[in-house]
Amino acid sequence: MISGVLVIFFVLAALAVFGAVSLILQSHPIHSALSLILVMVSLAGLYLLMGAEFIAAVQIIVYGGAVMVLFVFVIMLLNAGVEERTNFSKLATFGGIPLALALGGIIAAAIARSSGHLPPPAASGAMSSTRELSMLLFSTFVYPFELTSFLILVAILGAIVLAQREN
Amino acid sequence: MVPTNYYLILSAILFGLGVVAFVFKRNIITIFMAIELMLNAVNLAFVAFSQALGKADGEVFVLFVIVVAAAEAAVGLGIIILTARNRRSLNVERVDLLKL
Amino acid sequence: MPILENLWIIPLLPLLGSAINGLFGAKWSKAIVNSVALGSTGVSFLCAVEAVREFLSGGSQPFRKEFFDWIVAGSFRAGFDLQLDQLTVVMVLVVTGVGFLIHIYSTGYMAHEGGYYRFFSYLNLFMFFMLILVLAANYVLLFVGWEGVGLCSYLLIGFYFLRKSAADAGKKAFIVNRIGDFGFMLGMFLLFRSFGSLDFQTVFAKAATWQPEAMGQFGTMTVACILLFVGATGKSAQLPLYVWLPDAMEGPTPVSALIHAATMVTAGVYMVARSHVLFTHAPTAMYIVAIVGCATAFFAATIGLVQSDIKKVLAYSTVSQLGYMFLACGVGAFGAGIFHLMTHAFFKALLFLSAGSVIHAMGGEQDMWNMGGLSKKIKVTFVCMLFGTIAIAGFPPFAAFFSKDSILFAAYNSENGGKVLYGVGLLAAVFTSFYMFRLIWLTFYGEKRYDEHKVHVHESPGTMTGPLMILAFLSLTGGWFALPALFGGKDYFAEFLSPVFGAGEAGGGEAAQSLEHILSVVAVVAATAGLLVAWRMYSKKVKRGTSEGVHKLLYNKYYVDELYAAAIVRPLMWLSTNVFWKVVDAGMIDGAVNGVADGATAVGDTLRHTQSGNTRSYAVWVVVGAIVVLGIVFWPILHPALFGGVR
Numbered sequence: 001m002i003s004g005v006l007v008i009f010f011v012l013a014a015l016a017v018f019g020a021v022s023l024i025l026q027s028h029p030i031h032s033a034l035s036l037i038l039v040m041v042s043l044a045g046l047y048l049l050m051g052a053e054f055i056a057a058v059q060i061i062v063y064g065g066a067v068m069v070l071f072v073f074v075i076m077l078l079n080a081g082v083e084e085r086t087n088f089s090k091l092a093t094f095g096g097i098p099l100a101l102a103l104g105g106i107i108a109a110a111i112a113r114s115s116g117h118l119p120p121p122a123a124s125g126a127m128s129s130t131r132e133l134s135m136l137l138f139s140t141f142v143y144p145f146e147l148t149s150f151l152i153l154v155a156i157l158g159a160i161v162l163a164q165r166e167n
Numbered sequence: 168m169v170p171t172n173y174y175l176i177l178s179a180i181l182f183g184l185g186v187v188a189f190v191f192k193r194n195i196i197t198i199f200m201a202i203e204l205m206l207n208a209v210n211l212a213f214v215a216f217s218q219a220l221g222k223a224d225g226e227v228f229v230l231f232v233i234v235v236a237a238a239e240a241a242v243g244l245g246i247i248i249l250t251a252r253n254r255r256s257l258n259v260e261r262v263d264l265l266k267l
Numbered sequence: 268m269p270i271l272e273n274l275w276i277i278p279l280l281p282l283l284g285s286a287i288n289g290l291f292g293a294k295w296s297k298a299i300v301n302s303v304a305l306g307s308t309g310v311s312f313l314c315a316v317e318a319v320r321e322f323l324s325g326g327s328q329p330f331r332k333e334f335f336d337w338i339v340a341g342s343f344r345a346g347f348d349l350q351l352d353q354l355t356v357v358m359v360l361v362v363t364g365v366g367f368l369i370h371i372y373s374t375g376y377m378a379h380e381g382g383y384y385r386f387f388s389y390l391n392l393f394m395f396f397m398l399i400l401v402l403a404a405n406y407v408l409l410f411v412g413w414e415g416v417g418l419c420s421y422l423l424i425g426f427y428f429l430r431k432s433a434a435d436a437g438k439k440a441f442i443v444n445r446i447g448d449f450g451f452m453l454g455m456f457l458l459f460r461s462f463g464s465l466d467f468q469t470v471f472a473k474a475a476t477w478q479p480e481a482m483g484q485f486g487t488m489t490v491a492c493i494l495l496f497v498g499a500t501g502k503s504a505q506l507p508l509y510v511w512l513p514d515a516m517e518g519p520t521p522v523s524a525l526i527h528a529a530t531m532v533t534a535g536v537y538m539v540a541r542s543h544v545l546f547t548h549a550p551t552a553m554y555i556v557a558i559v560g561c562a563t564a565f566f567a568a569t570i571g572l573v574q575s576d577i578k579k580v581l582a583y584s585t586v587s588q589l590g591y592m593f594l595a596c597g598v599g600a601f602g603a604g605i606f607h608l609m610t611h612a613f614f615k616a617l618l619f620l621s622a623g624s625v626i627h628a629m630g631g632e633q634d635m636w637n638m639g640g641l642s643k644k645i646k647v648t649f650v651c652m653l654f655g656t657i658a659i660a661g662f663p664p665f666a667a668f669f670s671k672d673s674i675l676f677a678a679y680n681s682e683n684g685g686k687v688l689y690g691v692g693l694l695a696a697v698f699t700s701f702y703m704f705r706l707i708w709l710t711f712y713g714e715k716r717y718d719e720h721k722v723h724v725h726e727s728p729g730t731m732t733g734p735l736m737i738l739a740f741l742s743l744t745g746g747w748f749a750l751p752a753l754f755g756g757k758d759y760f761a762e763f764l765s766p767v768f769g770a771g772e773a774g775g776g777e778a779a780q781s782l783e784h785i786l787s788v789v790a791v792v793a794a795t796a797g798l799l800v801a802w803r804m805y806s807k808k809v810k811r812g813t814s815e816g817v818h819k820l821l822y823n824k825y826y827v828d829e830l831y832a833a834a835i836v837r838p839l840m841w842l843s844t845n846v847f848w849k850v851v852d853a854g855m856i857d858g859a860v861n862g863v864a865d866g867a868t869a870v871g872d873t874l875r876h877t878q879s880g881n882t883r884s885y886a887v888w889v890v891v892g893a894i895v896v897l898g899i900v901f902w903p904i905l906h907p908a909l910f911g912g913v914r
Contacts, residue, residue: 020184092883096190104183110901155238162245266880
C-alpha cells in the first residue's frame with residue numbers, strides 16, 4: 001500500500017531530476033537557470049517532507065531568491081546567447097560519460113551495500129525544529145558560525161573589488 | 168515513511184547529473200550552475216541523514232553549505248563578468264591562455 | 268745503537284733519500300742530489316754490515332722482530348716484521364753493496380741526462396722496496412716489496428718516457444709482472460687457508476709437520492708452490508713470462524744492471540729459496556721448477572747467440588742465468604742457487620756497467636756490428652768486461668765456476684732425468700761461453716766498423732770505472748768461499764747457509780768428490796769449446812751477414828712476442844673494445860644512466876598533455892580525482908561485496 005508521502009516524494013523527485021536533465025539539455029543559459037530554480041524548489045519541497053522547515057525556508061529565500069536571481073542578472077548583464085558548439089577537448093568528449101557513470105556507480109554501490117545499516121527514519125518534525133537548530137548553531141558550532149560571517153564579509157569585499165572599474 | 172535510501176539515491180542521481188553538466192557544457196555560467204546543482208544534491212543527502220539519525224547536526228551543516236555557496240556565487244560571478252569582458256566570449260574553451 | 272734491534276733503519280734510509288730527492292731535488296744542484304742519494308744508500312750499506320756483524324757475534328741466531336701491526340683481521344695478523352738469518356745476510360749485503368756501487372756509477376753515467384734528481388729518487392725508492400722484500404718475515408710484507416720493485420722497475424724502464432718504445436717497455440714489464448703476481452697471490456691465499464697465517468715462522472713450522480706429497484700428486488702444497496712459482500716466473504723472467512726483460516733494456520744501463528741483473532730479478536729465486544720447506548714437501552712443484560729453469564736457461568742462450576745489440580745479449584744471458592738458479596732450487600740445491608745468485612750479481616752488474624761504459628764511449632751506439640777494435644782505446648773498460656766474461660763462462664778461479672759447477676753437479680745427481688737436465692745445462696753453458704766471447708770479439712777486436720770522425724771514443728770518468736774495478740775484483744774472488752771444497756776441504760758458503768737449508772749440501776764421500784772433479788773439468792772444457800768457436804768465427808775480419816733460416820728464427824726471438832700479441836693481446840683488446848666498452852660501458856652503464864634521463868623526459872612528455880590549457884579537460888581531471896577520493900573513502904564498504912559477497 002503506497003502511502004501519500006511516498007507519492008509526494010516521487011513527484012518531487014521526478015521534478016528535480018527533470019529539472020537537472022533540462023539544465024543539461026538546454027542550449028540557452030537562461031533556460032538552464034530556470035531549470036535550476038525548478039530543482040531548488042522541488043528540493044525545498046523535499047526538505048519540508050522530511051520535516052526540516054527552516055532549511056526549506058532558507059533554501060527558497062537564499063538559493064532561490066538571492067543566488068539564482070544573481071545568476072539571472074549576470075546572464076542579462078553579459079548578454080549571454082545560445083551556447084557556441086565548440087569542442088576542443090577530446091578528453092572531455094570521450095571521458096565524460098564513463099567518468100560520470102563510474103562516479104555514479106561508486107556512490108550507488110556504496111549506498112546499496114550500506115543500506116542494511118541505516119537506522120529507520122524517526123518520526124518527522126520532532127527533532128528538527130528551529131529551536132533545536134539554533135541551540136546547536138550557537139553552542140557546538142559557534143566557531144564555524146563566526147567564520148562563515150567572516151567569509152561573507154570577504155565575499156562582499158571581493159565582489160566590490162571585482163566590480164570596480166579600472167581607473 | 169520514505170526510506171532514507173531513496174533520498175540518497177536521488178541525491179546521487181542529482182550529483183551525477185551535475186557532474187555531467189560540469190564536464191559537457193561550454194557556457195561558463197552554465198558550468199557554475201552545475202556546481203550549484205551538485206551542492207544542492209549534497210545538501211539533500213545531509214538533511215536525509217539528519218532526519219535518519221534524529222539529530223540536527225546535518226541541518227546545521229546544510230546551513231553552512233548554503234552560506235558558502237552564496238559567497239562563492241557572488242565572487243565567482245564577479246570573476247566571470249570580468250573574464251567575459253576580457254575575452255569577449257562566454258565559451259570556456261576560449262579561455263585557453265595556459266595552453267602550451 | 269744496536270742496528271739489529273732497529274732493522275727498519277736499513278730500508279728507511281733509502282726511502283728518506285728518495286723522498287727528499289723527489290720533493291726537492293728539482294731545484295738542487297747535481298752535487299746535493301748525489302750526496303743525498305749516495306749518502307742514504309751508503310749509510311744503509313754500513314748499517315747492513317753492522318747488523319750482520321752483530322748477528323754473527325751473537326752466535327748467528329735467527330733474529331726476528333715485530334715492529335707494528337699492519338693488518339689484524341680476526342685471527343689473521345700480518346705485521347711489519349723484519350728478520351735476519353743467514354740467507355737474509357747474503358741478500359741484504361748483495362743488495363746494499365752492489366746497489367751502492369751502481370749508485371756511484373750512475374752519477375757518472377747520467378751526468379748529461381735530464382731528470383737527474385728523478386732518476387736517483389726512483390733508484391732509492393727501488394732500494395727501499397727491495398730491502399723490505401729481503402728483510403720481510405712474512406709473505407704479505409714480502410709481497411709489498413715485490414710489488415714495489417715492480418713499480419720502480421716500470422718507472423725506471425720508462426725513464427725516457429718521451430720515447431714510445433721506452434714507455435711501451437715499461438708497460439709491458441708491469442703487465443707481465445702482474446700476471447705473475449696474480450699467481451703469487453693465489454698461492455698466498457692457499458697458504459693462508461692451509462696454515463691460517465702468512466708468517467714464515469708459523470707457516471714453515473706447520474709445513475714441516477706435513478707429509479711430503481708424492482711425485483705426480485697435485486695436493487695443496489704442490490698447487491700452492493706452483494702458484495708461488497708462477498709469481499717467480501713473472502718477476503724473474505722465466506718461461507713463459509720472460510718477454511719483458513729484453514724490452515726492459517730501453518731503460519738506462521745502470522737500471523738494467525741493478526734491477527734486471529743483480530737484484531729485482533733475483534727476488535723470485537730468493538722467494539723460492541725462502542719457501543724451501545714448502546717446496547721440499549712438494550716434489551712435483553720442484554720438478555716443474557727444475558724443468559722450467561733448465562728449459563729457460565737453454566732457450567734464452569739460443570736467442571743470445573745471434574743478437575746484435577750489446578744490451579740484448581746481456582739481457583738474454585740474464586734470463587739464462589736465472590734459469591740456472593731455478594734449476595738449482597728445483598733439484599734441491601738451494602744453497603747452490605743462492606751462491607749463483609750472489610756471483611751472478613757481481614759479474615752481471617759488472618758486465619752491464621761495462622757495456623754502459625762502452626755505450627758511453629761510443630756516444631750512445633749499442634749495435635755491436637758498428638763497433639770493433641775498441642780494446643786499445645778503452646782499456647780499463649775492456650779489462651773489466653773481460654773479467655766479467657771469463658766469470659760468466661765459468662773458467663776457474665773466477666766466481667761463476669764454483670757456483671755453476673755446484674748447480675750442474677746437483678742436477679746430475681738428481682732423480683728423474685737428472686742426467687738430461689745436466690746435459691741441457693751443459694749445452695747452455697757452451698752457448699753462454701760462445702755468445703759472451705762473441706760479444707768480446709765483436710766489440711773490442713777486429714777492425715773498427717764505425718766512422719772515427721762521427722764517434723769520439725773516450726774512456727769513462729772515474730766515477731764509472733771505479734765501481735767497475737771493484738766489481739771485477741768481486742767477480743774474481745766472489746766464489747772463493749767454496750774454493751777449499753775443490754781440494755777436499757769445506758764449502759764455506761754452503762756451510763754458512765746450512766742452518767737455513769739443512770745440511771744436505773756439504774760434500775759427501777770420496778766417490779762424490781771425484782765425480783764432482785770430473786764434472787768440473789767437463790764444464791771447463793765446454794766453456795773452452797765455446798770460446799774457441801767464437802774465436803774462429805769472430806776474431807778476424809767479420810761482416811754482418813743476411814739473416815736466414817735458423818738464424819732468422821733466433822734473431823727474432825722465436826717470434827714469441829708476435830705469438831703473444833696474436834694469441835693473447837689482440838683477443839683481449841678485441842674483447843675490451845667490443846664487449847666491455849661498446850656493450851657494457853657505452854651500452855649498459857651509459858644506457859642505464861641515459862635511460863633514466865630519457866625515462867624522465869618520456870614521463871614528462873606524457874604528463875604534458877594534462878596541461879592542455881583547455882578548461883574542460885581540467886574539469887575532467889577534477890572528476891577523476893573525485894572518483895579516486897570516493898573510492899578510497901568507500902573502499903571498506905565496497906570491497907567485500909565486489910566479488911559477489913553478501914548483499
